[in-house]
Amino acid sequence: MDMRIGHGFDVHRFKKGNLLRLCGLDIEFDKELDGHSDADVALHALTDALLGALGKGDIGRWFPPSDERWKGADSSIFLKFANEKMYQEGYSISNIDLTIICEQPKINQYSEKMKKWLKKILKLDLDTINIKATTTESLGFTGRKEGIAVLCTVLLVKL
Ligand code: MG
Numbered sequence: 001m002d003m004r005i006g007h008g009f010d011v012h013r014f015k016k017g018n019l020l021r022l023c024g025l026d027i028e029f030d031k032e033l034d035g036h037s038d039a040d041v042a043l044h045a046l047t048d049a050l051l052g053a054l055g056k057g058d059i060g061r062w063f064p065p066s067d068e069r070w071k072g073a074d075s076s077i078f079l080k081f082a083n084e085k086m087y088q089e090g091y092s093i094s095n096i097d098l099t100i101i102c103e104q105p106k107i108n109q110y111s112e113k114m115k116k117w118l119k120k121i122l123k124l125d126l127d128t129i130n131i132k133a134t135t136t137e138s139l140g141f142t143g144r145k146e147g148i149a150v151l152c153t154v155l156l157v158k159l
Helices: 041-054 076-088 111-122
Strands: 003-016 019-022 025-028 031-033 091-101 129-134 147-158
Touching: 003 041, 019 031, 025 111, 041 076, 041 091, 041 147, 076 091, 076 111, 111 129
Parallel strands: 091 129
Antiparallel strands: 003 031, 003 147, 019 025, 091 147
16 A cells, blocks of 8 residues: 655744634634744644655745745645645545644644534545644643644555
8 A cells, every 4th residue: 555654743932812723713812823824833734744745845845934925824725735736646645643732722622623624624534633632731832831832644545
């Protein structure tokens, strides 16, 4: 069986705000993530995992932060681009495993909605998508509630 594995990692810092864009959802929160695009750290990690599996570099290569076109951009654009590249290369997603690392907000209450959003965008079965959440036990920048980190692994199979 022809399979490819990819992993992605991303971090964005918090800034003052009231709507947190995370894994496609707009979550009411007292902070938002800072970044050139909409700073959806989960979609960035997933996009990087897909590009990695395909051997196509990383999100910054295709969507450089120096490019004004991506200022405030909806990160689903990046994800859809990587997903399209995957189909062009003749692969499909076997499964996604994504871990969101933060103290707040508590992710578990949103993880089903996030899965459903990814299912819709990527046209996958729900049971191929897993979203986990963890903290770093108050240690480090996520422990100090300064931002969110996301790890993502994807497995691709040849169509
Ligand atoms: Mg990013």
